[in-house]
Amino acid sequence: MSRFLDFVSVAGNNLIAEWYCRQHVEGRAMFDDLLEILAKKAEWKYPEFKRLEDGLSEIMWRFGKVQHRMIGCHWKEPSGYLLLIGCTHKQTIYSPPDAIGTAGKRRRGLLFERKGSVCEHTSPEDCAPPK
Amino acid sequence: MSTRARKIARLRNKEYRDAFVASQIGIGLPFQIRALREQREWKQSELAEKAGMLQPRISAVETPGGAKFTLDTLRRIASAFDVALVVKFVPFSELVDQSEDFNPDTFRVPGFGDDPGLVERKEPESAPSDPNIAVAPLPLRTKSS
Numbered sequence: 001m002s003r004f005l006d007f008v009s010v011a012g013n014n015l016i017a018e019w020y021c022r023q024h025v026e027g028r029a030m031f032d033d034l035l036e037i038l039a040k041k042a043e044w045k046y047p048e049f050k051r052l053e054d055g056l057s058e059i060m061w062r063f064g065k066v067q068h069r070m071i072g073c074h075w076k077e078p079s080g081y082l083l084l085i086g087c088t089h090k091q092t093i094y095s096p097p098d099a100i101g102t103a104g105k106r107r108r109g110l111l112f113e114r115k116g117s118v119c120e121h122t123s124p125e126d127c128a129p130p131k
Numbered sequence: 132m133s134t135r136a137r138k139i140a141r142l143r144n145k146e147y148r149d150a151f152v153a154s155q156i157g158i159g160l161p162f163q164i165r166a167l168r169e170q171r172e173w174k175q176s177e178l179a180e181k182a183g184m185l186q187p188r189i190s191a192v193e194t195p196g197g198a199k200f201t202l203d204t205l206r207r208i209a210s211a212f213d214v215a216l217v218v219k220f221v222p223f224s225e226l227v228d229q230s231e232d233f234n235p236d237t238f239r240v241p242g243f244g245d246d247p248g249l250v251e252r253k254e255p256e257s258a259p260s261d262p263n264i265a266v267a268p269l270p271l272r273t274k275s276s
Contacts, residue, residue: 029150032141033158033230034195036134040234047194061158062196125140 002039003080004121007106014119019086021127027063031070032123034061038081054104056084069094071103075118082107082118135231142223151223155230157196160205162235165193167212170239181211213242 006016020028038044038059051057052071059070067089075082084106087099094100109115132140142148168178168189175189182189184207191198192208202218209216241247 025144025146026150026153029147029154030158030196032138033151033154036230037158037162037233037235040236042236047190047197060195062194063157068196122137123141125137126144 004035004039005075005078005080005082005118006121007082007084007110008117008119010116016083016086016121017124020123023086024063027068028123028127030061030063031068034059035121052100055107056100056103066090069099071099073107078118083121135227138227138230142227148223152226155226156200159230159233160200161193161195161197162233163238164208166235166238167214167240168193171212178208178211182207212240213244214240
Protein backbone atom coordinates (compact mmCIF):
# COMPACT_ATOMS: atom_id res chain seq x y z
CA MET A 1 0.00 0.00 0.00
CA SER A 2 1.59 3.26 -1.15
CA ARG A 3 0.84 6.63 0.27
CA PHE A 4 1.04 9.99 -1.39
CA LEU A 5 2.77 13.14 -0.26
CA ASP A 6 2.21 16.75 -1.31
CA PHE A 7 4.88 19.33 -2.04
CA VAL A 8 4.64 22.35 0.27
CA SER A 9 6.38 25.58 -0.76
CA VAL A 10 8.85 27.56 1.36
CA ALA A 11 5.98 29.92 2.15
CA GLY A 12 4.02 26.98 3.55
CA ASN A 13 1.49 26.65 0.73
CA ASN A 14 0.38 23.16 -0.23
CA LEU A 15 0.77 23.58 -3.99
CA ILE A 16 -0.87 20.25 -4.75
CA ALA A 17 -3.99 21.09 -2.75
CA GLU A 18 -4.10 24.44 -4.56
CA TRP A 19 -3.78 22.72 -7.94
CA TYR A 20 -6.47 20.20 -6.90
CA CYS A 21 -8.94 22.95 -6.07
CA ARG A 22 -8.37 24.59 -9.46
CA GLN A 23 -9.57 21.43 -11.24
CA HIS A 24 -13.09 20.74 -12.44
CA VAL A 25 -15.01 18.72 -9.85
CA GLU A 26 -15.10 15.69 -12.16
CA GLY A 27 -11.35 15.97 -12.67
CA ARG A 28 -10.91 16.05 -8.90
CA ALA A 29 -12.99 12.90 -8.44
CA MET A 30 -11.01 11.13 -11.16
CA PHE A 31 -7.72 12.12 -9.57
CA ASP A 32 -8.93 10.87 -6.17
CA ASP A 33 -10.02 7.53 -7.62
CA LEU A 34 -6.82 7.09 -9.58
CA LEU A 35 -4.66 7.68 -6.50
CA GLU A 36 -6.81 5.31 -4.48
CA ILE A 37 -6.31 2.55 -7.06
CA LEU A 38 -2.59 3.22 -7.46
CA ALA A 39 -2.16 3.09 -3.69
CA LYS A 40 -3.30 -0.55 -3.81
CA LYS A 41 -1.32 -1.60 -6.87
CA ALA A 42 2.03 -3.32 -6.39
CA GLU A 43 3.37 -2.22 -9.75
CA TRP A 44 2.62 1.02 -11.56
CA LYS A 45 2.90 0.95 -15.32
CA TYR A 46 1.78 2.50 -18.58
CA PRO A 47 -0.80 3.86 -19.46
CA GLU A 48 -1.26 5.48 -16.03
CA PHE A 49 2.41 5.79 -15.09
CA LYS A 50 5.59 6.71 -16.93
CA ARG A 51 9.15 7.32 -15.83
CA LEU A 52 10.75 10.60 -16.86
CA GLU A 53 14.33 11.85 -16.52
CA ASP A 54 16.06 13.10 -13.39
CA GLY A 55 14.32 10.70 -11.00
CA LEU A 56 10.92 12.03 -11.96
CA SER A 57 7.86 10.18 -13.15
CA GLU A 58 4.29 11.04 -13.99
CA ILE A 59 0.83 9.75 -13.23
CA MET A 60 -1.40 10.06 -16.27
CA TRP A 61 -5.12 10.18 -16.91
CA ARG A 62 -7.56 11.76 -19.32
CA PHE A 63 -10.43 13.99 -18.46
CA GLY A 64 -12.61 15.15 -21.31
CA LYS A 65 -10.26 15.35 -24.25
CA VAL A 66 -7.35 16.56 -22.18
CA GLN A 67 -4.39 14.50 -21.00
CA HIS A 68 -3.63 15.29 -17.38
CA ARG A 69 -0.35 14.64 -15.63
CA MET A 70 0.84 14.70 -12.06
CA ILE A 71 4.61 14.81 -12.05
CA GLY A 72 6.27 13.42 -8.96
CA CYS A 73 8.91 11.09 -7.61
CA HIS A 74 9.37 8.33 -5.10
CA TRP A 75 10.38 9.73 -1.73
CA LYS A 76 12.25 8.01 1.06
CA GLU A 77 11.63 9.99 4.22
CA PRO A 78 8.74 10.02 4.84
CA SER A 79 8.23 7.18 2.38
CA GLY A 80 5.68 7.56 -0.36
CA TYR A 81 5.14 9.01 -3.78
CA LEU A 82 5.69 12.75 -3.71
CA LEU A 83 3.33 14.83 -5.88
CA LEU A 84 5.30 17.78 -7.23
CA ILE A 85 3.22 19.52 -9.89
CA GLY A 86 -0.04 18.97 -11.74
CA CYS A 87 -0.25 19.86 -15.41
CA THR A 88 -1.80 18.99 -18.75
CA HIS A 89 -0.11 17.51 -21.77
CA LYS A 90 -0.77 17.68 -25.50
CA GLN A 91 1.52 15.82 -27.91
CA THR A 92 4.88 16.88 -26.45
CA ILE A 93 3.80 20.16 -24.88
CA TYR A 94 3.15 20.50 -21.18
CA SER A 95 1.01 23.22 -19.66
CA PRO A 96 2.53 24.98 -17.83
CA PRO A 97 5.35 24.51 -20.37
CA ASP A 98 8.09 24.29 -17.74
CA ALA A 99 6.23 21.70 -15.63
CA ILE A 100 9.03 19.11 -15.76
CA GLY A 101 11.67 21.76 -15.00
CA THR A 102 9.61 23.03 -12.06
CA ALA A 103 9.12 19.50 -10.73
CA GLY A 104 12.87 18.84 -10.98
CA LYS A 105 13.64 22.12 -9.27
CA ARG A 106 11.23 21.34 -6.44
CA ARG A 107 12.68 17.85 -6.00
CA ARG A 108 16.28 19.08 -5.96
CA GLY A 109 15.34 21.95 -3.65
CA LEU A 110 13.90 19.50 -1.15
CA LEU A 111 16.78 17.06 -1.49
CA PHE A 112 19.76 19.38 -1.41
CA GLU A 113 18.68 22.77 -0.10
CA ARG A 114 15.79 21.90 2.23
CA LYS A 115 13.63 24.30 0.25
CA GLY A 116 10.02 23.56 1.02
CA SER A 117 8.64 20.49 2.74
CA VAL A 118 6.29 17.58 2.25
CA CYS A 119 3.06 16.56 3.94
CA GLU A 120 0.69 13.63 3.62
CA HIS A 121 -1.68 14.03 0.69
CA THR A 122 -5.32 14.51 1.53
CA SER A 123 -7.67 15.92 -1.05
CA PRO A 124 -9.41 19.00 0.36
CA GLU A 125 -13.04 18.36 1.22
CA ASP A 126 -14.15 21.82 0.22
CA CYS A 127 -12.80 23.67 -2.77
CA ALA A 128 -14.01 27.04 -3.93
CA PRO A 129 -15.46 26.82 -7.47
CA PRO A 130 -12.72 27.17 -10.12
CA LYS A 131 -12.36 30.72 -11.43
CA MET B 132 -9.71 10.23 9.72
CA SER B 133 -9.90 7.15 7.48
CA THR B 134 -9.87 7.37 3.68
CA ARG B 135 -13.47 6.17 3.72
CA ALA B 136 -14.50 8.94 6.12
CA ARG B 137 -12.71 11.52 3.95
CA LYS B 138 -14.44 10.21 0.88
CA ILE B 139 -17.84 10.40 2.56
CA ALA B 140 -17.07 13.96 3.63
CA ARG B 141 -16.36 14.92 0.01
CA LEU B 142 -19.55 13.15 -1.10
CA ARG B 143 -21.61 15.59 0.96
CA ASN B 144 -21.17 17.90 -2.02
CA LYS B 145 -23.77 17.01 -4.68
CA GLU B 146 -21.48 18.01 -7.55
CA TYR B 147 -18.73 15.77 -6.20
CA ARG B 148 -21.22 12.90 -5.73
CA ASP B 149 -22.20 13.08 -9.39
CA ALA B 150 -18.53 13.30 -10.37
CA PHE B 151 -17.74 10.30 -8.18
CA VAL B 152 -20.25 8.17 -10.07
CA ALA B 153 -18.68 9.25 -13.36
CA SER B 154 -15.15 8.63 -12.17
CA GLN B 155 -15.98 5.14 -10.90
CA ILE B 156 -16.80 4.40 -14.53
CA GLY B 157 -14.04 6.43 -16.17
CA ILE B 158 -11.24 5.36 -13.84
CA GLY B 159 -12.46 2.09 -12.30
CA LEU B 160 -13.59 0.29 -15.44
CA PRO B 161 -10.26 0.58 -17.33
CA PHE B 162 -8.51 -1.13 -14.41
CA GLN B 163 -11.18 -3.85 -14.31
CA ILE B 164 -10.88 -4.52 -18.04
CA ARG B 165 -7.09 -4.66 -17.95
CA ALA B 166 -7.15 -6.95 -14.91
CA LEU B 167 -9.52 -9.37 -16.64
CA ARG B 168 -7.46 -9.36 -19.84
CA GLU B 169 -4.20 -9.95 -17.96
CA GLN B 170 -5.85 -12.69 -15.88
CA ARG B 171 -6.54 -14.48 -19.15
CA GLU B 172 -3.06 -13.65 -20.48
CA TRP B 173 -4.52 -12.07 -23.60
CA LYS B 174 -2.96 -9.32 -25.65
CA GLN B 175 -5.08 -6.27 -26.39
CA SER B 176 -5.40 -7.50 -29.98
CA GLU B 177 -6.91 -10.80 -28.77
CA LEU B 178 -9.49 -9.01 -26.67
CA ALA B 179 -10.20 -6.71 -29.59
CA GLU B 180 -10.87 -9.66 -31.86
CA LYS B 181 -13.12 -11.42 -29.36
CA ALA B 182 -15.06 -8.22 -28.66
CA GLY B 183 -15.32 -7.26 -32.33
CA MET B 184 -13.43 -4.04 -31.72
CA LEU B 185 -10.17 -2.54 -32.90
CA GLN B 186 -7.01 -2.75 -30.77
CA PRO B 187 -6.70 1.05 -30.36
CA ARG B 188 -10.19 1.05 -28.90
CA ILE B 189 -9.12 -1.58 -26.35
CA SER B 190 -6.10 0.57 -25.54
CA ALA B 191 -8.47 3.50 -24.96
CA VAL B 192 -10.86 1.56 -22.73
CA GLU B 193 -7.89 0.44 -20.61
CA THR B 194 -6.64 4.01 -20.16
CA PRO B 195 -7.93 5.88 -17.09
CA GLY B 196 -10.44 8.37 -18.44
CA GLY B 197 -9.55 7.33 -21.99
CA ALA B 198 -12.97 6.27 -23.24
CA LYS B 199 -16.61 7.12 -23.01
CA PHE B 200 -18.25 3.81 -22.22
CA THR B 201 -21.57 2.80 -23.68
CA LEU B 202 -23.61 -0.14 -22.47
CA ASP B 203 -23.09 -1.76 -25.86
CA THR B 204 -19.29 -1.51 -25.47
CA LEU B 205 -19.48 -3.02 -21.99
CA ARG B 206 -21.80 -5.79 -23.16
CA ARG B 207 -19.37 -6.71 -25.94
CA ILE B 208 -16.41 -6.73 -23.56
CA ALA B 209 -18.36 -8.82 -21.05
CA SER B 210 -19.21 -11.28 -23.80
CA ALA B 211 -15.56 -11.49 -24.88
CA PHE B 212 -14.55 -12.37 -21.30
CA ASP B 213 -17.63 -14.62 -20.99
CA VAL B 214 -18.64 -12.87 -17.78
CA ALA B 215 -21.87 -11.25 -16.69
CA LEU B 216 -22.40 -7.51 -16.50
CA VAL B 217 -24.45 -5.93 -13.72
CA VAL B 218 -25.84 -2.42 -14.23
CA LYS B 219 -28.02 -1.29 -11.37
CA PHE B 220 -28.85 1.75 -9.29
CA VAL B 221 -27.46 1.59 -5.78
CA PRO B 222 -27.11 3.82 -2.72
CA PHE B 223 -23.85 5.76 -2.45
CA SER B 224 -22.77 3.66 0.51
CA GLU B 225 -22.64 0.62 -1.78
CA LEU B 226 -20.53 2.44 -4.36
CA VAL B 227 -18.19 3.67 -1.64
CA ASP B 228 -17.77 0.12 -0.31
CA GLN B 229 -17.20 -1.19 -3.80
CA SER B 230 -14.53 1.41 -4.51
CA GLU B 231 -12.85 0.74 -1.18
CA ASP B 232 -12.79 -3.01 -1.81
CA PHE B 233 -11.62 -2.83 -5.43
CA ASN B 234 -8.01 -3.83 -5.96
CA PRO B 235 -6.92 -4.41 -9.56
CA ASP B 236 -4.16 -6.77 -8.41
CA THR B 237 -6.66 -9.18 -6.87
CA PHE B 238 -9.69 -8.52 -9.09
CA ARG B 239 -10.69 -11.84 -10.66
CA VAL B 240 -13.84 -12.79 -12.52
CA PRO B 241 -14.04 -16.32 -13.90
CA GLY B 242 -15.64 -16.97 -17.25
CA PHE B 243 -18.80 -19.08 -17.41
CA GLY B 244 -16.91 -22.36 -17.78
CA ASP B 245 -14.79 -21.74 -14.70
CA ASP B 246 -17.49 -20.21 -12.52
CA PRO B 247 -17.43 -22.20 -9.25
CA GLY B 248 -20.87 -20.87 -8.37
CA LEU B 249 -22.37 -22.74 -11.29
CA VAL B 250 -20.96 -26.19 -10.63
CA GLU B 251 -23.89 -28.59 -10.19
CA ARG B 252 -24.05 -30.41 -6.92
CA LYS B 253 -23.48 -34.14 -7.37
CA GLU B 254 -26.42 -36.38 -6.51
CA PRO B 255 -25.63 -39.37 -4.29
CA GLU B 256 -24.94 -42.45 -6.43
CA SER B 257 -27.79 -44.55 -4.91
CA ALA B 258 -30.73 -42.82 -3.37
CA PRO B 259 -31.40 -43.94 0.20
CA SER B 260 -34.47 -46.11 0.46
CA ASP B 261 -37.42 -44.32 1.93
CA PRO B 262 -40.16 -46.56 3.33
CA ASN B 263 -42.71 -43.80 2.78
CA ILE B 264 -42.24 -43.86 -0.94
CA ALA B 265 -44.28 -46.51 -2.60
CA VAL B 266 -42.85 -47.91 -5.78
CA ALA B 267 -45.42 -49.07 -8.22
CA PRO B 268 -44.46 -52.31 -9.91
CA LEU B 269 -43.77 -51.99 -13.58
CA PRO B 270 -46.23 -53.86 -15.74
CA LEU B 271 -44.76 -57.01 -17.17
CA ARG B 272 -44.37 -57.01 -20.87
CA THR B 273 -45.28 -60.08 -22.66
CA LYS B 274 -44.24 -60.92 -26.15
CA SER B 275 -47.14 -60.75 -28.42
CA SER B 276 -47.35 -63.84 -30.43
